[in-house]
Amino acid sequence: MDDYHRLFFRSKSFQRWVNARLTEKYGPNARFVTNIQTELTDGIFLINLLHALWGVPNPHFILNPFSYEQKLENVEMAYVMAAHAGMSRINEWIPPELIVSGDVGATLNLIWTILMYSDFKRFLPEQPVEASITAMTNDVTRQMTQWMKRRLETYTNVDTVTNMSDSFRSGHALCALVHFMRNDSIPIAKIDPNRAADNIALALDKARTVLKLPVLLDAEDLLMPGGPDPLCMLSLLAEFLKYYRLKWGRPGFDPKGPQPGMGGPQYPGAMVGGQYLPVNAQVITLGPSGIQKVGT
Template sequence: MMMVMQPEGLGTREGPFAGGSGGGGEYMEQEEDWDRDLLLDPAWEKQQRKTFTAWCNSHLRKAGTQIENIEEDFRNGLKLMLLLEVISGERLPRPDKGKMRFHKIANVNKALDFIASKGVKLVSIGAEEIVDGNLKMTLGMIWTIILRFAIQDISVEETSAKEGLLLWCQRKTAPYRNVNVQNFHTSWKDGLALCALIHRHRPDLIDYAKLRKDDPIGNLNTAFEVAEKYLDIPKMLDAEDIVNTPKPDEKAIMTYVSCFYHAFAGAEQAETAANRICKVLAVNQENEKLMEEYEKLASELLEWIRRTVPWLENRVGEPSMSAMQRKLEDFRDYRRLHKPPRVQEKCQLEINFNTLQTKLRLSHRPAFMPSEGKLVSDIANAWRGLEQVEKGYEDWLLSEIRRLQRLQHLAEKFQQKASLHEAWTRGRHHGACFLSWGGLCGKGSWQNARGRGRCFVEKLELCFLVPP
């Protein structure tokens, strides 16, 4: 009885796909007898042999070698070990260099042990079958390797492996006419599904509108040639074999289609990664711009405060009321025209700082630390100092204007009394002359008049005593 290796959990009922609602369990349960039932069909055997050989060579050529005959070239285990190293990126144990049968068996066993270490359950297969060139067992081993390293890790939404690959194909080909991917055999016979996959990702390579459903061989060959020439996917199938077979081999189709997934999904992942990097760079650039704007606004605001404070600290009074009124008008212009834009700048500065810190925190970046003396707290302290000086200047200005107003009032009062005194002295002068020459007044009257004049002069002198 023929037995094959299967990935753990994929070909057994106890695996994650066994009997599940996703439909993968039924497919995987059939893996145990695939070579017994399916490889009895020579057409399927031919398709698998060609496809698996091409798949192996697509990897072996990276190491500068290839195989010609799949059942012969793996017999000594050397290229089998090399294939596993290439597709896994890991080093296998050192191979035996001898040419005896036991050397070959030892090398194949090293390869089988490595496969088993990757979670693949080996079911009743030994190195002897591979060394003896058993085609069916060799194809079964290669299919297990393909399933483990090329298909099992495919994941689309919540599906994986075969179901994930099928869902990916359905999503990519859904918009195309005459394409309805339901499986990995008959859905691909007319070649339109393969052409649709290529056109979806590289519309420059195929003119899908010119393809005809009644030309399956032409469609398949177009897909094969374009994939080999532009996508570095080797030709793994024959168009005639697919068209002339009622049900093409599922594993051969899956192997070939998985190459498109890795080619295009890899590009999509690279594009996604590039977009993610671009987004990160854009965020970083935006953050850098916010940092520069903060530094610029902070410098300008602090410089304005530095220039304004000395002007407000200048408390040298003016000798005239008109000059002090001009100072008051300048201060009012400062309050009305010059300060409001700076208030807006200060608010914007605080908003930018908080926004920047939030962005950095959400992107797990270090917090922004402004230059020395330009912290938000530094600007707040400078602003409080400005407002204190401003309040002191306003109080001094109003006090000085009130003082000048009192002086002006006293001067006007003095001028009024001085005018009265001048008129009085003129009148007294005439009276004194009249008394002196006319003798109409006695000595007492003259002394009383002189006392009243001295009292008036004392009152007049009081007008010059200006309170501080």
């Protein structure tokens, strides 16, 4: 996959992840991102996202930043919030100046790092001196590959998941994962691994309608030659991991094989373009007394 397509798919997937987390926290009062490549430069979305994920307070930011210096001040405040959430080396990994200048690669790396700390925290070791975004991504990839293998080990007709890309291109593993979460969702015995487009469309549809998960990828993303982008695939699997933890992820409980029908977590708002967006969205800011609504 070339750099252009990689940035395109990651921008779409990460933007949907950000909006799902904002909507989950703020419901109909959420302000959502419409262009992740340009709308994080003033720091306000970052501050709102970090508050939504960890409840880190920060009442002292500039509501309408215009100058570079004001935007940088907001982004630096967001970095302080990130450090409180455990990302103590975020300044070293992704200088805030790159975010303010609109560097797309740096912006996506920042969102990916926040996603890892939010959804894959238990897979991340304590930060050693040599810690890096790449090293943490490798840890998450290895752990999620093992997690998938354990979930699907009773599905003897499904190829073993060995990576976060072409292992999902046929859609068979994704159908099996949806079936594992809800055994009344997909007729898994009838799935033909040679019908990739149909399998992927079915799995994503059931994830959205039965499990009630935000769908962060489109079918064409998974059908790319060589399989989906690994970070995009991990962002999608993060939703399944969250569902699993909410329903059965209690200590000492590690179910094998498909699970009986159970409702998924409910995300408020409407499904638009494959993502959950709030109805009558309003701008959210943080004031001295906490969250404040500013306009519509």
